[in-house]
Amino acid sequence: MKHLRLSIIGFGTVGQGLAELLATKRVSLKQDYGLTVTLVSVANARHGFIYRDEGLDIPTLLELAATGRPLSEHAGARRWANALEGLQATGGDVLAEVTGTNLRDAEPGISHIRAGLAQGMHVITANKGPGALAGAELFSLAQQHSVQLRMEATVMAGTPVLSTIREGMAGANVTAIRGILNGTTNYILSAMATGRDYAEALAEAQAQGYAEADPTADVEGYDAVAKTLILAALVFGSPLKPVQVFRQGITTITREQVLQANDNGKRIKLIASLQRHRETDTLEARV
Incomplete structure (x- = not known):
């Protein structure tokens, strides 16, 4: 039986979802994979970092989060005001870093990931900032410490x-990547193809939970840019800066343009692309 001690930094929708899955899949993980996972620490921006060596009770944590009460109300938990300090003081086997994406400097996520890797922790993350701005550096750090x-x-x-x-196609030479990387804009553009205008399609996406109250990151293409930067670094080995990606969002696209494309047998989509130009040894990135 393998036992893992887990830390979750970022206890919003993603972090709570992971914790809930660990609770509901506990028996399956043990029976099917010979694995037990103890959640020993959790942190969020509002309440800081809490740790309990014997493990934290997941239903209690979820109830505290749902009611907006401090995570430190968990019985027997030690608290640090700063997540980074708490992580460095306690450690663990695996860090799940799921704080919000920040494309300016990738903080605080990048500091959490660096600290976890330096302590010999395996790290999993859904935070696009660190991978977009420092993916190559972080993978090198993981390799140095023999962790994933x-x-x-x-x-x-x-x-x-x-x-x-990176793994299944390890022997292949990738020269280009092209595809739809943002689901929110794809939903909006698909809705507009049925005759809705942009404002109506956006409001529908927000009502369905596909778009945030402030949809700027999606509709202006910043989310797709972040994913493009990650692919540039990890697939092509070419770290880029956000300003090196040509970006055009969907906010200026009209219903008439979408319907005209339909009439011509075409579709308007937000496409991310990376193209290696061997003659100039450059990587072209567009969204």
């Missing part, structure tokens, strides 16, 4: 695009 760094969820959610290319 996984960020599959940062590009195309549950679709295993990163591991497929």
